Amino acid sequence: xxxxxxxxxxxxxxxxxxxxxxxxxxxxxxxxxxxxxxxxxxxxxxxxxxxxxxxxxxxxxxxxxxxxxxxxxxxxxxxxxxxxxxxxxxxxxxxxxxxxxxxxxxxxxxxxxxxxxxxxxxxxxxxxxxxxxxxxxxxxxxxxxxxxxxxxxxxxxxxxxxxxxxxxxxxxxxxxxxxxxxxxxxxxxxxxxxxxxxxxxxxxxxxxxxxxxxxxxxxxxxxxxxxxxxxxxxxxxxxxxxxxxxxxxxxxxxx
Amino acid sequence: xxxxxxxxxxxxxxxxxxxxxxxxxxxxxxxxxxxxxxxxxxxxxxxxxxxxxxxxxxxxxxxxxxxxxxxxxxxxxxxxxxxxxxxxxxxxxxxxxxxxxxxxxxxxxxxxxxxxxxxxxxxxxxxxxxxxxxxxxxxxxxxxxxxxxxxxxxxxxxxxxxxxxxxxxxxxxxxxxxxxxxxxxxxxxxxxxxxxxxxxxxxxxxxxxxxxxxxxxxxxxxxxxxxxxxxxxxxxxxxxxxxxxxxxxxxxxxxxxxxxxxxxxxxxxxxxxxxxxxx
Numbered sequence: 001x002x003x004x005x006x007x008x009x010x011x012x013x014x015x016x017x018x019x020x021x022x023x024x025x026x027x028x029x030x031x032x033x034x035x036x037x038x039x040x041x042x043x044x045x046x047x048x049x050x051x052x053x054x055x056x057x058x059x060x061x062x063x064x065x066x067x068x069x070x071x072x073x074x075x076x077x078x079x080x081x082x083x084x085x086x087x088x089x090x091x092x093x094x095x096x097x098x099x100x101x102x103x104x105x106x107x108x109x110x111x112x113x114x115x116x117x118x119x120x121x122x123x124x125x126x127x128x129x130x131x132x133x134x135x136x137x138x139x140x141x142x143x144x145x146x147x148x149x150x151x152x153x154x155x156x157x158x159x160x161x162x163x164x165x166x167x168x169x170x171x172x173x174x175x176x177x178x179x180x181x182x183x184x185x186x187x188x189x190x191x192x193x194x195x196x197x198x199x200x201x202x203x204x205x206x207x208x209x210x211x212x213x214x215x216x217x218x219x220x221x222x223x224x225x226x227x228x229x230x231x232x233x234x235x236x237x238x239x240x241x242x243x244x245x246x247x248x249x250x251x252x253x254x255x
Numbered sequence: 256x257x258x259x260x261x262x263x264x265x266x267x268x269x270x271x272x273x274x275x276x277x278x279x280x281x282x283x284x285x286x287x288x289x290x291x292x293x294x295x296x297x298x299x300x301x302x303x304x305x306x307x308x309x310x311x312x313x314x315x316x317x318x319x320x321x322x323x324x325x326x327x328x329x330x331x332x333x334x335x336x337x338x339x340x341x342x343x344x345x346x347x348x349x350x351x352x353x354x355x356x357x358x359x360x361x362x363x364x365x366x367x368x369x370x371x372x373x374x375x376x377x378x379x380x381x382x383x384x385x386x387x388x389x390x391x392x393x394x395x396x397x398x399x400x401x402x403x404x405x406x407x408x409x410x411x412x413x414x415x416x417x418x419x420x421x422x423x424x425x426x427x428x429x430x431x432x433x434x435x436x437x438x439x440x441x442x443x444x445x446x447x448x449x450x451x452x453x454x455x456x457x458x459x460x461x462x463x464x465x466x467x468x469x470x471x472x473x474x475x476x477x478x479x480x481x482x483x484x485x486x487x488x489x490x491x492x493x494x495x496x497x498x499x500x501x502x503x504x505x506x507x508x509x510x511x512x513x514x515x516x517x518x519x520x521x522x523x524x525x526x527x528x529x530x531x532x533x534x
Contacts, residue, residue: 051440071442081437085455085532094451095441126532146441 001063001072001149001182002026003048008057009207010043016207017043021057023201023210025150028180030220032193035203036241036248041186042154044208048184049073049152065149070099074148078155080135082127082142089114089123092142109145116175117141133164137171144175151183157192166225169195173220190237194230195223202240205248211240320501328506342510345476345487348404349514352411352479353472357465360416364423368457369449374424381420389414390478397482407479414475415468422464423457430456459533462526469518473511488514 003025010018017040025031025048035041046052048059050073065072082091092110101109114120117137127135136156143151157165169192175181187193193200200214216233223230302322308314309321332338363381366373389410396406430453438448480489488510495503 049440051436071440073440075437075440077433077437079433081433083434083452083455085458094438095443097451098443098447128532142441 001061001065003150003182003184004060004062005044005048006057006060008044008047008054008059010040010047010052010054010056018054019207019209021203021208021210023213025182025184027063027149027182029198030176030183030185030196032185032187032197032200033203034187034190034193034200034237034241035208036205036245037188038248038251039203039205039244040208041188041203044203045075045152045154045184045186049075051075066147069147069149071095071146072149074143074146074151076136076139076143076151076153076156078158080127080132080139080159082135082138084127087124087126088119088130088138088141091127091138092145095142095146113141113144116144117171131164132160133168136160136168140172140175149182151181153183153185155187155189156185158187158189165192172196173223177221190234190241191225193237194234195225196220200233200237202237205244206251211244320505324502325505325509328502329509332506338510341486341488341491343486344484345480345489345514348407348411348479348487349472349476351404352408352476353415353469355408356412356415356472357419357468359412360419360464360468361423361461363416364420364461365427365449365454365457367420367424368427369453377420378424381417384413385417385421389475393478393482402483406482407476407484410479411472411475415472418468418471419461419464422467423461426457426460426464427453429460459526459530462522462529466519466522469522470515473515473518477511 005021005023005025008018008021009016021044023031033041033044043052047054050059061072083094086094089110092113093106096106096109110123111120114123117140119134119137119141122130122134127138130138136159139156157168160168173196176183185193185196194216197216198220200216202211202214203209204211214233214237216230218227218229305314305319306322309316309319329338332341363373363377367377367381368374392413393406393410396409400406400409434452434456435448438452443451476487477489477492480487481493484490488507492504492507492511495501495507
C-alpha cells in the first residue's frame, strides 16, 4: 500500500500553514519530513493520518492495506501518549481490545511486540516506573501490535536525551532491517533524518512548502553516526534550512 | 591561621577560615510531614481541657456537658441497642440518597464534559441549583415525595448531585487530549475511548469531588431527619436539643463526627486503590 499527498494546503483562520504539498510515500521505505519549527510538519502528519482535515488537496491511499493490518495508519507520538493507569502490557492491549481477537491471539501479539522492543520483563510495570526511552519503546510496541501498513512518527525521539535517542534510533533501524515497514518520520533533527530516511523532504517555513526532496541510497543498516557521506547530506539540508529556520525563529507565533 | 602554617600533611592547608565555609542549607520547609498522632493528640488535649475546666468550675456547666458524661451516654446508647436503632436508618438514608446523587452527578457531569449541547443546556441549570440551600426545599420534597423515606433520599441526592456534577465535568475537561487523540488514531470506538480513557483520566477529580459531596450528604442527613423521622441520628439530636439534654446532644454530634471521619478514611482507601497508578 502506497500513500500520496496531492496538493495539500491548510489554513488556521487567516494563517496559511501549509501550501500545495505533494509527496509520494512508497511502501517499505521511510520518508523523513524536516523543517523549521512551526512549519506545519506535525499538522501535515496528522492530516495524512486522518486526525485533521486539510482545507485543500487530499491524501490518497493507493492499493489495499494488508488484510492482517488492524490499523493501517498508526501514530507514534512525541509525548508517548501512554495511559498512566495501564501497565505496559495493558497499554498494548488497549489498541487490540476493540478488534474481535481471541484472547490467546491477543496475548500472543502482546508477547511478540514486547519481545521485539525488549520489554518482556516490564510487561506489568506502570508507565511512571519507566524511563523516557522505555516509554517510547512501549509506544512503538503498541504501534507494532496493530500491524500497521504505515507508521506515522511525530518527532518520536524529541522528548528523549541524546544517548537514549541514539539507542532508540538503533532499535528502529533494527526493527526496519528485520521487517521493512513504511514510515513517515517528522523531525526537526537533521541527524535523525539522515540516519533513518530513505528520502528526506525539506519544508520551508510557514506556510510550509516542499523545498526539496533528498534521496539517500545508503542502506539504513550501514549508516553510522559521523559517516562523511551522511555528514555531507546533513550539511546540505542545513544549508537549505538555515535561513528559513532563522526567519521562522524571528516570527511571532500568532503573526 | 596558626594550624594552617603548622600543617605539613598531604592535605593542602586551608589558608583562611573565613574563605571555607559550609554552604547553609536553605531548602527546607513547605513540605508537610504526615504525623498520625498529632491529630489524635489535639482531640485528647481539647477534651481533657473541657473536662478539667468543668470539674474546676471555670467553665459553666450550662455551656458544655462533661466529656465523661457524654462518653457515658454513648456507652448507654450502645448497651441499650439504641445506637443501632438510630444509626442504621441514618446510614441507609446516606447510602441510598448519596448513591443516587453521586451516580446521577457523575453521569450528567460526563455528559456535560463530552457534549456541547449538554454543556450549553445544563451548566446554567446546575449553576442555578447549586447555591440553593437544599434544606429550604425540604417542605417541598415532603409534599412531592411524602413524609417517609422518599423526601429524605431526595434531599440528600440533590445535595450531593450538584457538587458531583461540577467536579466531574471539570475533571473530564482536564483529561489529557493527546490521550483521546491517541485513542482515535488507533481506531478505538467512541464508547471505548469514554470507558478506557476519559473515565479513568477523570477519576482523580471525580473522587475528590465525592469527598465534598459526602460531607454535604451528612449535613443534609441530619436536616432531613429533623422532619418526621422516628429514628436516626438527626432525630436523636433534635429530640435531645428540644429537651436541652446536652449530654445526649453531644453524644449525637460525636456520632456524626465519627461518621464523617470514617467516610473520609474510606474515601482515602478507595483513592489509594483506584489511583494506584499515580506516584
